[in-house]
Amino acid sequence: DGGITQSPKYLFRKEGQNVTLSCEQNLNHDAMYWYRQDPGQGLRLIYYSQIVNDFQKGDIAEGYSVSREKKESFPLTVTSAQKNPTAFYLCASSRAGIRTDTQYFGPGTRLTVL
Amino acid sequence: KNEVEQSPQNLTAQEGEFITINCSYSVGISALHWLQQHPGGGIVSLFMLSSGKKKHGRLIATINIQEKHSSLHITASHPRDSAVYICAVPPRGTGNQFYFGTGTSLTVIP
Numbered sequence: 513d514g515g516i517t518q519s520p521k522y523l524f525r526k527e528g529q530n531v532t533l534s535c536e537q538n539l540n541h542d543a544m545y546w547y548r549q550d551p552g553q554g555l556r557l558i559y560y561s562q563i564v565n566d567f568q569k570g571d572i573a574e575g576y577s578v579s580r581e582k583k584e585s586f587p588l589t590v591t592s593a594q595k596n597p598t599a600f601y602l603c604a605s606s607r608a609g610i611r612t613d614t615q616y617f618g619p620g621t622r623l624t625v626l
Numbered sequence: 627k628n629e630v631e632q633s634p635q636n637l638t639a640q641e642g643e644f645i646t647i648n649c650s651y652s653v654g655i656s657a658l659h660w661l662q663q664h665p666g667g668g669i670v671s672l673f674m675l676s677s678g679k680k681k682h683g684r685l686i687a688t689i690n691i692q693e694k695h696s697s698l699h700i701t702a703s704h705p706r707d708s709a710v711y712i713c714a715v716p717p718r719g720t721g722n723q724f725y726f727g728t729g730t731s732l733t734v735i736p
Contacts, residue, residue, distance in 0.1 A: 555724075
């Protein structure tokens with residue numbers, strides 16, 4: 513089955529710790545995205561990547577980092593510099609640029625900072 | 627200021643009712659997406675449309691580019707339609723910014 517997987521589903525972190533969220537897709541999509549969702553707010557773009565070894569900051573990149581070493585993988589690291597990391601994180605992918613194609617979403621990771 | 631506004635924020639309907647969710651946007655767009663988010667958090671894309679109307683089963687999406695408005699209709703609503711419906715627009719000419727509405731939470735009561 514083709515799709516996007518995210519792990520873990522729930523993640524707990526102590527303040528001051530970095531944590532990495534996994535995102536893998538087997539859809540052969542070039543573009544991948546990370547979004548953050550907070551209650552009462554729309555999805556906000558953290559980072560996106562149009563091609564391997566290249567990525568760009570979204571609206572709220574501060575305190576986050578990414579890598580794109582393989583086409584199918586786009587991990588997100590939430591660093592200790594992120595002041596309010598507790599949120600629901602969604603990864604997505606698409607065949608082409610964001611303006612022209614449907615995005616496919618993973619099931620999400622809910623991060624809670626203790 | 628929100629580039630994408632949805633209404634209503636919350637909607638409760640009896641099973642079988644016809645439902646309409648509205649989306650208005652303020653930016654120039656190449657296409658508009660309707661997404662569905664289930665209680666578990668997963669999101670699926672329902673429609674991408676740039677003009678006119680699209681239909682998939684009991685769901686119908688319409689868009690009026692001149693008025694910058696789109697509607698999502700659900701005919702003969704069912705409890706399994708209960709979800710959050712999100713409108714999203716990728717604006718033209720601004721890189722890869724994608725604006726999302728805050729969503730409409732729909733509950734269909736049996």
